Amino acid sequence: xxxxxxxxxxxxxxxxxxxxxxxxxxxxLDALSLREVARRLGVSHQAPYKHFPSRDHILxxxxxxxxxxxAAFLDQRPAGAAPPDxxxxxxxxxxxxxxxxxxxxxxxxxxxMPDPDAHPEMMRNAQRAFALLRDRLTVMKLRPVGGPHxxxxxxxxxxxxxxxxxxxxxxxxxxxxxxxxxxxDLQQAISRCFARLSLALDPVD
Amino acid sequence: xxxxxxxxxxxxxxxxxxxxxxxxxxxxLDALSLREVARRLGVSHQAPYKHFPSRDHILxxxxxxxxxxxAAFLDQRPAGAAPPDxxxxxxxxxxxxxxxxxxxxxxxxxxxMPDPDAHPEMMRNAQRAFALLRDRLTVMKLRPVGGPHxxxxxxxxxxxxxxxxxxxxxxxxxxxxxxxxxxxDLQQAISRCFARLSLALDPVD
Numbered sequence: 350x351x352x353x354x355x356x357x358x359x360x361x362x363x364x365x366x367x368x369x370x371x372x373x374x375x376x377x378l379d380a381l382s383l384r385e386v387a388r389r390l391g392v393s394h395q396a397p398y399k400h401f402p403s404r405d406h407i408l409x410x411x412x413x414x415x416x417x418x419x420a421a422f423l424d425q426r427p428a429g430a431a432p433p434d435x436x437x438x439x440x441x442x443x444x445x446x447x448x449x450x451x452x453x454x455x456x457x458x459x460x461x462m463p464d465p466d467a468h469p470e471m472m473r474n475a476q477r478a479f480a481l482l483r484d485r486l487t488v489m490k491l492r493p494v495g496g497p498h499x500x501x502x503x504x505x506x507x508x509x510x511x512x513x514x515x516x517x518x519x520x521x522x523x524x525x526x527x528x529x530x531x532x533x534d535l536q537q538a539i540s541r542c543f544a545r546l547s548l549a550l551d552p553v554d
Numbered sequence: 555x556x557x558x559x560x561x562x563x564x565x566x567x568x569x570x571x572x573x574x575x576x577x578x579x580x581x582x583l584d585a586l587s588l589r590e591v592a593r594r595l596g597v598s599h600q601a602p603y604k605h606f607p608s609r610d611h612i613l614x615x616x617x618x619x620x621x622x623x624x625a626a627f628l629d630q631r632p633a634g635a636a637p638p639d640x641x642x643x644x645x646x647x648x649x650x651x652x653x654x655x656x657x658x659x660x661x662x663x664x665x666x667m668p669d670p671d672a673h674p675e676m677m678r679n680a681q682r683a684f685a686l687l688r689d690r691l692t693v694m695k696l697r698p699v700g701g702p703h704x705x706x707x708x709x710x711x712x713x714x715x716x717x718x719x720x721x722x723x724x725x726x727x728x729x730x731x732x733x734x735x736x737x738x739d740l741q742q743a744i745s746r747c748f749a750r751l752s753l754a755l756d757p758v759d
Contacts, residue, residue, distance in 0.1 A: 377584065379582065379584060457729060458723070458724075458727055458729050459664060459723065459727065460728075461728055462727075462728035462729065462731075462732075465728075465731050465732045471732070472732045475729060475732035475733075476732055476733060479732075479733055494746070494749040494750060494752075494753055501739075501742070503733075503735070503739070503743065504739075504742055504743045504745075504746035504747075505746060505750065507721075507724070507743040507746065507747060508717070508743075508746055508747040508750040508751075510720065510724065511716075511717050511718075511720035511721040511724055511747055512713070512716050512717045512720055513716075513720065514720040514723060514724060515715065515716035515717055515718065515719040515720025515721070515723065516712075516716040516720070518663070518664065518719060518720065518723060519663075519712070519715065519716055519719060522663055522664065522667075523665075523666055523667035523670075524662060524663050524667065524680060526667075526670050527667075527670045527676070527677045527680035527681055527684075528680075528681060528684055528708075530708070534706075534708070534709075537706070537709055538708065538709040538712040538713075540709075541699070541709035541710060541712065541713055542709075542712060542713045542716055544699040545699060545710065545713040545754040545755070546713075546754065547699075548699055548753065548754045548756060549750040549751065549753045549754030550750070551753060
């Protein structure tokens, strides 16, 4: 039986999105172009343009879905936990997502992003992920610190996000290797970060 | 008077290092090669190899110097401050360095690094920057948290580093733009992060 020619994907739009993510995984964000996506799918150079006006539009679609997946992942926690435990659960989900999906995590937080104003759905989904964290902190009724604007939970969410993002990034960085910490020490360090976070938030009793 | 031909740099090694950093600034880390450095300096392709066996060696030299500069910058604080204020001063120096030197900051903490075992001076300087933070925390005699190994200041240094690195990275990220925070709110958020850090560290009185 003769080998079949490469089939044209039945849903070209979805095939483009999946292939674009593979381009980024294989060769980095700089390698992403609609031309490269078309080449790898074996379709004409013009074909992806029927669905995406530009490379930024396909990247924005990947980011829109990543923020959505990330927010849903943060929400996958046992129901009914007290607010401080629930926040810790969300923090652990955050760390797990970053570990399981390092490429999407970097796309969301560490690499150049298309203009948010030109891609409102991407912006909304990013805002929604941040709001999950902010709303958790609002429920916790934290003891106020830091002068005026003390009730603004967005500021506390920036702090929690900074610690989680910093830890997730450091754990994936080459810089960490220079410190030559054992796996056991690393686990202790992660636990310590969560313990210090709890102390920093110190909810009103 | 006739234009002089491009002069061969009198100190080719230093010229290579400076030009390599400019390549990274202009075109990103992926664009760095000894061939590109030679081309931009107007010297033969082979010339840089007299000083650097590989592209990794020139990158390691840039990193070695960056960690050294970064550590010296962290140390530029008013003398005689009480340990908690002194740590806050170091944190502010950290944030300022990241803002003033975003390319070197990303090289040290956010992009692939040459193998530390092959570049021991780079590794030593990275360790020295971390030790500055760890030693500050040792002096502060923090109230213990987080179970066993409580006296290990490296774990607390990982926490402080995570928060500072996360905050510095978020402030430079495109993701932040999706939140549409005003400059005033952003300054408040940074202050809040420092206030929460202080609360998290909570030294013994």
